[in-house]
Amino acid sequence: FLSAEKVAHLGHLPFKSRSPGPGAPTWVRISSLPSLARPLLCPDPAPAMSASAIFILDMKGKPLISRNYKGDVNMAEIDHFMPLLMQKEEEGALTPLLTHGKVHFLWIKHSNLYLVATTLKNANASLVYSFLYKAVEVFSEYFKELEEESIRDNFVIVYELLDELMDFGFPQTTDSKILQEYITQQGNKLETGRSRVPPTVTNAVSWRSEGIKYKKNEVFIDVIESVNLLVSANGSVLLSEIVGTIKLKVFLSGMPELRLGLNDRVLFELTGRNKNKSVELEDVKFHQCVRLSRFDNDRTISFIPPDGDFELMSYRLNTQVKPLIWIESVIEKFSHSRVEIMVKAKGQFKKQSVANSVEIAVPVPSDADSPRFKTSVGSAKYLPEKNVVIWNIKSFPGGKEYLMRAHFGLPSVEKEEVEGRPPIAVKFEIPYFTVSGIQVRYMKIIEKSGYQALPWVRYITQSGGKRIPMRWGATQTRE
Structure with a gap:
């Protein structure tokens, strides 16, 4: 039944009504309404997924x-x-x-x-x-x-x-x-x-089969954070975010229950309990195996894992992060159809950490030729099909500073606006390090047979999927 006032906008439509007494609202039976009026009061539910x-x-x-x-x-x-x-x-x-x-x-x-x-x-x-x-x-x-x-x-x-x-x-x-x-x-x-x-089709834990057995029970945990940064020409940070994932590789027998604990400080910040903190987690996504009710109650990540590889959770942090590898560049143009590009890279992370497989991509003019390079570490090569110089550094310790000079011949030296140049891009990977400070405090493995299992944890920070753009520095012209 609906109140008659709710259907007043339908106009004078014939319907059967029921009134319990004077002063009480008049109630209308929906089934007695004309068919044209029903959709206005009882619209169809949201469309469901249905493929012919x-x-x-x-x-x-x-x-x-x-x-x-x-x-x-x-x-x-x-x-x-x-x-x-x-x-x-x-x-x-x-x-x-x-x-x-x-x-x-x-x-x-x-x-x-x-x-x-x-x-x-x-x-x-x-x-x-x-x-x-x-x-x-x-x-x-x-x-x-x-x-x-x-x-x-x-x-x-x-x-x-x-x-x-x-x-x-x-x-x-x-x-x-x-x-x-x-x-x-x-x-x-x-x-x-x-x-x-199969039992797993109707089982409450549909993502894990029964009867799984391993000679050696192990769990490998990877905490991977990608840093996305965009830095302007004057050095200010335009975009700064951390995208993190926690991935597991599970080799456990039976139907184990896992409980994962993160460090309290980061955990309270991530879940937003302490609003005074400057770092708040956004876009948190859990695998379907996580018991969300348990997480809502005591912030414990409890789950029965799938067998093998899977992503347990992902998150994003919008926070100010200084560039882990800072890039400065200077271009010197000479009137005799010659240009020199100097690029300086500095590691702005802990001295005990080391960035591996660092790749710095420096765009050059499309008509550049006769390349010559000088690097304080690593090697540089010119890719004419991409109009870019790739500076590779195998190992880059924190706090260190390195230099690369590139000399090119140009058919003609023309004035080029700084704004029109493509950005310098950086790729890297730093093991045993997370920018957000998130850490795994414990991993408890509970299984009715009572076997002992070994959890292994690895931390990796890497450049984002779009690399880390940096704007060009000053341009000097010499005779």
Whole structure:
């Protein structure tokens, strides 16, 4: 029942009502409302993920594999996909969702394949795309490389996987480790020896199989932090963030429960309990195995881990971080068609730490030739196809300072604005060190058999995926 006042905006519509007495509101039975009025009061729920069919196409749009889950879309509709895609591409209006009549094509491209889901309904597009990418991940686990040839060579197992991945248009089992329990592959042949449902499919811990045994029980923990920095020409930091992940490699027997503890100071900052701290964790993501209720109560990361490699959690910190390797540069241009570039690199981290595999990429003019280099450490090489000099330093201790000079001949020396130059970029990796200060205090391993297990922890700080851009310094011109 709804209050009659709630439907006043519908106008004078006939309905049955019930009033308990004078002065009390009049109540309306929803089922008695005209059909046109019901959607205004009781809108349809949010669209669910529902795919009518899944297609795997080659680069020409020819179906290699197709699976019809609901039967409400003509399978011949896929013939319109490639012409529609090419038309939109020519118009410069290509989108990840294409429509022909009432049929919607949600597609992704991987290698030389197109994975396409068709639907008639207003499906939840983000979930459809998540499923398609998960399907790519599962196929890659089976075939190593997902491409046209691997699909043709293993079409039987692909059909088996599609049947397990989705049922009547809804995702089912998408964990590759669970699928590999009862859909196994030897060469190009399918092996389906088990007729019973694997216990992990209906088990509360679906991400871990029962009966796992190891002679030596070990857990390897990697705390990896990537530093993303953008520094202006005057040395001020424009962008500063730390992106961290905690990855585990688990070789444990049975069904162990793991409890991971982080250092208190960082933990309170990360969870935001102490608002006075300047560092707060953002975008925290846990693996599905983590008991979130336990974490909310006492901040203990408790979980039954999957077997093998997995990412336990990821986080991001927006905080001011000084560049771990500071770069200064000076350009000297000579009127006789010659230019000299001086680059100075300084390690601004602990002296007991060492940065490994340092790579400093210095852009140079596209018409530069006759390169000559002089370095205080490491080696430099010119890559003319990329218009860049790569300065490699195998080992860079903290607090040290190194210099590299590069001499180039130029057909002509023209005035070049500092703002137009590409930035200098730095790549590095520092073991046994984290910028945020996060540390693993303990790892408790509890298993009913009572065996002893060895946890190993490793810390790594590295440059971000986009490297660490640094702006150019001063430019001098000499005769």
